[in-house]
Amino acid sequence: MPPERILQLNDVGVHFPTRDGLVKAVNGVSYHVNRGEVLGIVGESGSGKSVTARSIMRLLPKNAVDAGGSVQFRKRDGQEIVLSEQERLGKTMRSLRGGDIGMVFQEPMTALSPVHTIGTQIMRTVMLHQKVSKAQARQRAIELLTKVQMPRPNEIVDNYPHHLSGGMRQRAMIALALACDPCLLIADEPTTALDVTTEAQILELLKSLQQEMDMAIVFITHNFGVVADIADRIAVMYLGRVVETGTVDEIFYEPKHPYTQALLGSIPRLGKSHGKRLRTISGMVPDPYNVPSGCSFHPRCERAVAGVCNVRIPDVVHYASGQIARCHFPGTDLPDPDRMEAAQ
Template sequence: MDQKDILVQVKDLEVYFYNNQRCNKAVRGVSFDICRKRTLGVVGESGCGKSVTASAIMRLLPQLARIEKGSITYNSEENGPIRVDRLEANGRIMRSLRGQEMAMIFQDPMTALNPVYSIGFQIGENLQYHTAMNKKERREKSVDLLRSMGIPAPEQRVREYPHQFSGGMRQRSMIAMAMACDPQLLIADEPTTALDVTIQAQIFELIEKLKETRETAIMLITHDMGVVTELADDVIVMYMGNIVERGTVEEVLRTPAHPYTQALLESIPILGKGKNQVLEPIKGSTPDPFNRPPGCQFAPRCDYCHERCSSMPEEVSLGGTHGVRCWKSGGKPV
């Protein structure tokens, strides 16, 4: 990948949560790139660090969380490389980036949208802060955004409130709000949660359209491998704060190398195989983050567990962009 195509570069990121005199190392040494006109799929079970990583990029971590190590570099077209991790979370520079150059679609639109303000006001608020538009222009832009998201009667809907919208329309309104200022980076945190398949397909089409027409770089967070297959170009698989496998969609999904990735794929029903197909759930449960096993975090649940797994393996290359952290992989050191 050409260096100029990399929009966001995350290197050796570590995020810790401090609570009741205990430290939860939620993200541990994570490195990846988000490239223009490509979708990076971030997959893994709940609690693996997906949303924390996204919040760190947007500098929206809660007060109890801290970026302990590593770097987050945003390559702005106007201002060059910006070390986001060194910016004040609510400082002038970060506020100018957030909403204008980088935007986020949150997991639950009912809690992300303010119930006491109209949809048009909430979209226009972003435009008011980042553009020189007057009130009439902001209203027209809000209507155009809702129309482009496939919301019927946008002139009427722009005056309505979140409780008057269906789940799918709220989610599309969130996308409209995120895309109001044509950001270079869009982070979508499980954008199709609790939506029916018809609305999911519409949102998939919208995200693909944004990537192609506006050259947006997309970070798609999900635990649904079907969504990854549909939308992603590159994939990283996270478990207990670590990246255990990475590569293109074809590399990771066609030839999964880590036992965790294999287990995720085996637990998904395959269309056309009928009701008699055998689904293999991942045995056990994720460890207590305050009482982690030594070495490989997946070892207690892994069928291939060995003495070597008491120490964490380094990432090895399996060819191309395919990398994995597993003792059984037999790859070459990165």
């Protein structure tokens, strides 16, 4: 990997055998994260965002089938490790999880143990990775709760998860993930189900911690507004593949893939005429065990070309700026609905 790179995924695949067929949850995903960078992963439910993240951590269910590809990671000390070659419960992965790599799960109430206090869970992580006493680990837990701006950290350290609100549980989850100063944090929809005010506080917290610790973050979300506020680059996923990658400005102002354009077109914006309908994406995400032939987005694409898009899987198109798009005809704007209405 280049010296500035901390994580590299190359053509990663994860499949699940089911009664209905083979579910290709992740079908050739490639992206990278540089040190100190925030990469936002965006896409509809079922696009493979969370499964890809769990494949990095080797936390997939036992029935998951490794369909190839590689995941490379550079530790804080510079050592490179091929995560995809490590045993799920092996010594290497056990030392990395909670150590060099932290993870904030989507639902803290299920990720946190309901029968152990917040402090106990943080202390166990600290003592597992560092040679410290129980008293030192407890002090570290209080320091971490203070760092994530938890009110009354000296009291909260002895509380159970069900004693806390949703926002406070998410802060506790972040404190647990940061227990051993990781160089990479994977945040899987950390603001889901939070109110707007709490969501803004969690985002601001993650941004300040990222800058303070010079930490790289893989931030998974379905909300373009959230990712615009925190990310440096964005990878857009659809049905197990990355269809476009670029900087925040490139994705928002010069999107190349029709799926990215359609997602952006469906976002409400101030200044639009009252009573105008939002642009929608027709159809639904196909079942992952019955992926369409050719480009997987072609059944919903407004500019799909018969005989091309439904037959051949598109190659990745590279632009001079570094932006990439997986499309046969990238860069063309979708029809403007206002002009279409006027023409009719």
